[in-house]
Structures are given as C-alpha cells and as structure tokens.
Amino acid sequence: MEIITRQRALKEGLKYYFTGKPCKHGHISKRWTIGKSCIECTQTSRRKKMKKEYDSKWIKNLDNRKKKEQYYAVYYKKPEVIERRKEYNAKLEIKEKKKIYNKKYLDKLGPVEVTKRGNKYRRKWIKTSKGKFRRFIDNTSRRLRSGKLSKSKQALLGYSFEEYQERLLKGTSFSGLKEAYEFGYHVDHMVPLSYNSDTIFCKELQFQIAMDLDNLQLLAKTENHKKSGKVCLPEVQEAIKYLWTKYNVTL
Numbered sequence: 445m446e447i448i449t450r451q452r453a454l455k456e457g458l459k460y461y462f463t464g465k466p467c468k469h470g471h472i473s474k475r476w477t478i479g480k481s482c483i484e485c486t487q488t489s490r491r492k493k494m495k496k497e498y499d500s501k502w503i504k505n506l507d508n509r510k511k512k513e514q515y516y517a518v519y520y521k522k523p524e525v526i527e528r529r530k531e532y533n534a535k536l537e538i539k540e541k542k543k544i545y546n547k548k549y550l551d552k553l554g555p556v557e558v559t560k561r562g563n564k565y566r567r568k569w570i571k572t573s574k575g576k577f578r579r580f581i582d583n584t585s586r587r588l589r590s591g592k593l594s595k596s597k598q599a600l601l602g603y604s605f606e607e608y609q610e611r612l613l614k615g616t617s618f619s620g621l622k623e624a625y626e627f628g629y630h631v632d633h634m635v636p637l638s639y640n641s642d643t644i645f646c647k648e649l650q651f652q653i654a655m656d657l658d659n660l661q662l663l664a665k666t667e668n669h670k671k672s673g674k675v676c677l678p679e680v681q682e683a684i685k686y687l688w689t690k691y692n693v694t695l
C-alpha cells in the first residue's frame with residue numbers, strides 16, 4: 445500500500461491515510477484522517493457492538509415468544525376457537541390453498557435423501573420394495589420376450605438390490621415419493637422397452653440397457669400414464685443418447 449501522510453490526506457481531502465506503522469493492537473492498516481484511529485480496530489469494535497445489540501434483542505424476542513406461546517396454548521383450547529378453526533379449515537378454497545402451499549414447501553425441501561421427513565418414506569420404501577424388485581426384473585425380461593429371469597441374466601445386472609434402491613431414491617423428490625405412496629408407483633424405464641427391442645438385436649444387451657440404473661426412475665402411477673411410450677420427449681432423447689454411447693450401440 446502506498447504511504448500517505450495525514451497532512452497530505454488532509455490537504456487532498458482523502459478519507460484515509462497510511463503510515464505503514466502498526467496500531468497499538470498490531471494492525472498494519474489505513475487510518476481515518478479524522479480521528480486518527482485504525483480502520484481494523486474501528487471495524488472490530490463496531491462488530492462487537494452490533495453483536496451485543498443483536499444478542500440483547502434476541503433475548504427480548506425470546507421472552508416475547510414464550511409469552512406468545514403460553515397465550516396461544518390457552519387460546520387454541522377455547523371451544524369457540526376450535527369450532528371456528530374447524531369451519532375455516534373445511535372451506536374448499538382453503539384446502540386448495542393448503543395443498544398448493546404444501547407442494548411448494550415439499551419441493552423446496554429437495555431430494556429425499558437429505559430431508560428428515562423424506563426418511564419416513566425412505567424407510568417405508570426400503571421395507572416394501574424388495575419383492576417388487578424381483579418381480580420388476582422378471583417383468584422386464586418377459587416384456588422383452590426373452591423369457592423368465594435366469595441366473596446368468598441376474599449376473600448381467602451388475603449391481604445389488606441395495607444399490608438399485610439407493611439409485612431410485614436419489615432421483616426422486618420428496619413430494620414425488622409422497623405422491624408415489626398416495627397413488628401407487630411404478631418403476632419406469634426412461635427409454636421405452638419397445639424402442640429398446642426395436643433398435644437393438646442382441647437380447648442380452650436389450651435387457652442390460654433396460655435395467656441400467658441410469659435408465660430407471662421412480663414414478664407415481666399417474667405420471668407414468670401421462671408419458672407412456674413417448675420417445676420424442678427431450679429427457680427420453682437424452683437418456684437414449686447417454687445409454688447408447690455407454691453401451692456402444694451404433695444405429
């Protein structure tokens with residue numbers, strides 16, 4: 445930093461000057477032209493003061509909050525209040541509003557694996573999906589007209605059941621999983637099986653691509669119905685591109 449004497453700073457109307465000498469707290473920094481005090485010192489003291497103010501305010505707020513809680517604990521138990529709230533909550537437009545709000549909130553929470561509320565559904569899913577996995581593999585195999593699952597085919601998967609579960613949960617938002625439980629869910633192949641079997645000759649490869657972890661996603665039944673068999677969707681096109689390069693498929 446350039447050395448500017450206080451005299452020069454005064455003459456030129458500068459806010460700060462700089463001598464290069466440490467202050468009594470050892471900071472080598474600029475000083476205020478008016479008052480001569482070190483900038484770092486003034487900053488730290490200001491911060492301290494603000495924190496003190498903030499802390500005292502917070503304590504006051506806490507007192508108020510406790511009072512509020514005590515007040516409302518009594519208030520909400522009054523029979524006329526209970527009746528009024530019931531009426532209010534039963535209104536259709538309020539129900540709609542709540543639904544929209546909840547969905548927004550759940551979407552904000554993000555992926556299932558990081559949220560506490562998601563964990564409840566996660567555990568539920570892990571408990572109930574084991575038998576379904578087996579059936580899902582069988583189904584895929586049958587739909588590709590390559591018969592029931594043999595041992596060699598299971599080896600083709602290249603991943604364990606747990607990995608499969610983790611993967612499906614990863615791509616699902618909490619609201620998605622909740623919906624999936626409300627309406628029932630499907631494990632969906634991003635690339636439709638028919639497209640798979642139309643373009644690839646080798647049966648093993650068909651199966652391998654169909655069951656690739658990158659090709660699977662958890663969908664609520666309602667959603668799956670909407671998109672069924674549409675190859676033109678951009679996300680499907682992307683999946684095709686990705687998987688075809690992964691498995692060296694040339695068309």
Ligand SMILES: [Zn+2]
Pocket residue numbers: 467468469470471482483484485486
């Ligand atoms: Zn200082």
